[in-house]
Amino acid sequence: MSIWSKWFGGREAKPAASNSGYQPAGGGTVIVTSDQLEEALRNGNVSASGATVNSETAMRSAAVYACVRLIAGAVATLPLDVKRRTNARTREDASDTPLWRLLRRKPNRWQTPSQFRRMMQAHLLLRGNAYGLIVRSVNRSRDVKEIIPIHPDRVRCKQNDDLSLTYTYTTLAGRQVTLVQSEVFHLVGLTFDGVHGVSVLTYAREAIGEALVMTEHGATMFRNGARVSGVLTHPGKLGDKEFENLKASLDEFRASGERDGKAMILEEGMKFERVAMTSADAQWIESRKFTRAEIAMFFGVPPTMIGDNTGSDSNWGTGLEQKSNGFVAYTLEDHLTTWEETIFRDLIADETSDLYARFNRAALVRGDIKTRWDAYMKGRQMKVLSANDVRELEDMNPVDGGDVYENPLINVDTKTTEEEPANEPPNAA
Known part of the structure; x- marks a missing residue:
């Protein structure tokens, strides 16, 4: 049976016999019985705070979105090379392979390629x-022609x-x-x-x-004006008509963002007294900062790389360069290695093959021209x-005589020359 007949000629999907429901056409889980509902409420995606957390709602969190965007973007944009081992010490580009x-x-x-890697x-x-889904050619070589991404919510692995x-x-x-x-290209975390x-x-x-929940609470608070920014005091007592007029004026004043920061005219000796931020407001802001750093920790991303600059120190160092190096070494390297090994296992699948895939880690310093060229100079000096x-590496054409491995800072003249005798002053008479 061909792969395409498998795609379109399979059997109809039926609800699973277990209590976990079954997956509909749009992904997710359909709850049919009361037992499924009870299990979903007990062990499902609802957190203790009451928010439903799944792959879609989680991306509404700025910290989650930033972490996913940062890691997925790095994997998507790094050059992925296919190399061939010609002998124990020699490698060459395998650009002639499918x-x-x-x-x-x-x-x-x-x-x-970048869209595919970012999505995966x-x-x-x-x-x-x-x-x-791995689509192979029908000839004897069985080369991989396409990789069709499959939504993980629709796949069950056994x-x-x-x-x-x-x-x-x-x-x-x-x-x-x-x-x-x-038939499946399977990346496993x-x-x-x-x-x-x-x-x-x-x-x-x-x-x-x-x-x-805190984001929703903040949006609701600002939308409804729940936090009082100040109080109005009147020397006397307002009547019902005066109170309604004042309330309508205040509602009209704060209804448009264009009036934010402008002065408000008070009548009948009224005074405005500003109310400072309460301890609850300050604690709410600190809680948001802590939650952002905690989410970054789960993804292995330094908080400063997702816009959290509240702390200047971390276990990876105090400078931006040290934190970036820590992110590359302890987070990104894990994902790059997963891709390289999975490509060999699922797409090459021949332990005797001389082909292998490898990300060009040197491209990570592409934006730092000083660091990049300092590394090149050290490589020239070491004859590497x-x-x-x-x-x-800089996508430039080769030059004549440029394949010599030598230190450009050392210029040794191998020719031996005889020193001419110094001119002696004539003897004094």
Whole structure:
């Protein structure tokens, strides 16, 4: 049976027998029975703060969105090279392979490589798993032609008795398709069983729910004007008509943002006294800062990289450069390695192959021209890089004589010359 007949000729999806409901065409879970409702309320996506936390609502939190955007963007924009080992010490670009064209030019018919990687990495961060259908050519080589991303909410992965994996995918039409392990590109995050990745939302649900509730509370407070900015005092007593006129004037004054900061005219000897921020307001602001830093901790992102500059020190150092290096070493490296190893396992799938995929980590300092060129100079001095190697990294054409590995700061003249005798002054008479 071809892969396309599997897609469109499968059996109709039926509600699962378990109490967890089943997945509809748009993703998520449909609750049918009272037992499913009870389980959803007890163990579902509702946090203790009352906010529903799932992959969509979590992205409404500024901290979650910033963390996902930062990590997914780095994975999407780093150059992904396909290399070939020619011997134990020599590597060369494998730009003549279908895998290079797949990863560097066209992963499928509608996505660019950066779009594909950004989407898959976002799935990995929010759900712990990312899936893609592998479409291979029908010839003997069985080269990978496309990788079609599959929504993780529609995939169920099961490990068989022989330790192989089977994937069941529910299409938009509600049909179930069974896929074998060789047909699925499967990125796995932090895992406890080696098969299913753990979603960050599972363990950060309370922190994210608290952030969502505080954001909603702040929006409601400012919309309704619940926080009193000041009080009006009158030397006498206002009648009903005067009170209604004053109330209407105040409502009209604060109804438009264009009047914010302008002066208000008071009559009959009234005075305005400003009310300072209460301790509850100050504590609410501090709680928001703490929640933002806690969410960043779950994703392994320094708070300063998502706009939280409340603290100048961290375990990764005090300077921006040290924090960026810590983010690359302890967070981003984990995701890059996951991609590299998964590409070899699922797309190359030949342990004897000389091909491998590797992200160019040097591109992380692309925006820092001083650091980049200092690194090039050190590479030239150590005879690790040639002039043409540097020009290739900078997307420049090679030059004649640029393949020599030598220290450009040392100019040794190997020719031996005889020193001419110094002119002696004539003897005095």
